[in-house]
Amino acid sequence: MPTSATAAATAPPSLRTGPGAIDVDDVFATPAPARPSTRVLGLLVLAATVASATVVALDPMATGQGARAILQSIADHAGLHRGVHVVAQLCLVAFAAGVAAIGARLGSRRPAIVLGVTAYLAGCGALLCATVFDGFITPDLALRYLRPGIDPEMGLHLVRLAGMAVTDLSAVGWGLQAVGIVGLSAALLANGGTDRRFGIAGLVGGIAPLAAMAAAWPVMDTTVVVAVLLSQAAWNVTAGWLLLRRSPAR
Secondary structure (H helix, E strand, O other): OOOHHHHHHHOOHHHOOOOOOOOHHHHHOOOOOOOOOOHHHHHHHHHHHHHHHHHHHHOOOOOOOOHHHHHHHHHHOHHHHHHHHHHHHHHHHHHHHHHHHHHHHHOOOOHHHHHHHHHHHHHHHHHHHHHHHHHHHHHHHHHHOOOOOOOHHHHHHHHHHHHHHHHHHHHHHHHHHHHHHHHHHHHHHHHOOHHHHHHHHHHHHHHHHHHHHHHHOOOOOHHHHHHHHHHHHHHHHHHHHHHHHOOOOO
């Protein structure tokens, strides 16, 4: 007759008790999914930072005296203008994806992170609308009002209205992005350690554009735009390095 020790030794692993026992729930448990690396996304954000700065430098300015000359200048560069803004739109998508990934890794239940990601993505949406007005609607208006029999003065008036929409949408977009950056940076500061350094850099990139726009409002001159773009670039570089260096969220 087999002893209890023999029975225990010959029992299936899932039915054993004592040291070395294996829980039947562990045997049939579904393995946790692997956490993907965000290094590729970090590289994409850094590349988009360089690309966005490049297209801003390549974007042609309208010149000329009189309505027809200004519209003709816009029409002459319509293809380049559209191409520049397509690249800008792709860069915005890359920045939005990077911020969403950072938010997911920091913790989607923390209020500062939820606010930060939501505000930043809303800002990207406003800036996408601005690129549609500036890169597509404006050239279309110029081309339409250069046709024979159409008053170019009316076309120039509509182009200027489109420019006002671009200015307002850009201000809203940059403001929302800045609020989002401040929210994410606050969460990084709270984490301490290496995240604290990223949080400090993020706060600079978030507060600076808000201060520049508030000081110059309602005027959005070249100095303000350059200050905002430099601040945004500083944050984008910070976000790219954060995605490259942080370990996956726990």
